[in-house]
Amino acid sequence: MPRPKMYKKYNLPTAEPQMIDREFTDTELKAFRDAFRMFDLDGGGTIETHELKQVITQLGDNPTDEEIDDMIIAVDTNGDGEIDFEEFLALMRLRMGESGDDAETHLREVFDMFDADGSGCIDRNEMRTLMKKLAQDLTEEEITLIMDEVDTDGDGEISFEEFKMLVIK
Missing domain, CATH: 1.10.238.10 (EF-hand)
Structure with a gap:
């Protein structure tokens, strides 16, 4: 089955998120937790579709609604249509694993959001x-x-x- 267009654009592999072997440093985890809280607009403990779109837009991209849906599907292991913190970390693992970006690059992205x-x-x-x-x-x-x-x-x-x-x- 061919990869959806979104996977190519966002460099997300089709593998399950738990199969991406990438551990985060304490610095990365803190930065990701802060970013997650910032974009969990309603404080519900999950990032919803519209909130994820804001996150990705803040990171300098302008995804379509279909691409956002595909991103959620890629990491939404419990199938609720939203991203909890563990699933958010899986998304970050996918982004970092494919791009080779380091912690400082992602910390810079978080800083730029603030x-x-x-x-x-x-x-x-x-x-x-x-x-x-x-x-x-x-x-x-x-x-x-x-x-x-x-x-x-x-x-x-x-x-x-x-x-x-x-x-x-």
């Missing part, structure tokens, strides 16, 4: 928005504490290097 204005840094407003998307309703004082701790050079913004240090902690 850097809403594309400035190359996460400012206070983007941090506030990020925390809300991660279901962390923080006070201004708590935002300031995070910014002060992570912003090691004191410029009021979080660079990619500073973000990496935050994720590694």
Whole structure:
């Protein structure tokens, strides 16, 4: 049976996700967990079709609804039509396994999702928005504490290097 068009475009093998032998580092897992929470818009513990489309679009692609459906089918081991965190990790394994991308590349993709204005840094407003998307309703004082701790050079913004240090902690 020929591979659907989506598999070719997104480099997803037809093998079952559990057959992809790829372990993630703690840094990768934390970054993926944060990304998963950010795009689990309703906080239900799964990424639905429309949420997955947002994730992929944020990563710089513009998939069709059919391609999104195919992605879900590729990793949806329980058949509920949604992606839970384990299935999300399977999707990331497939993407990384085929492309050869390393952790830093994917960490950069996560950083770029948080850097809403594309400035190359996460400012206070983007941090506030990020925390809300991660279901962390923080006070201004708590935002300031995070910014002060992570912003090691004191410029009021979080660079990619500073973000990496935050994720590694």
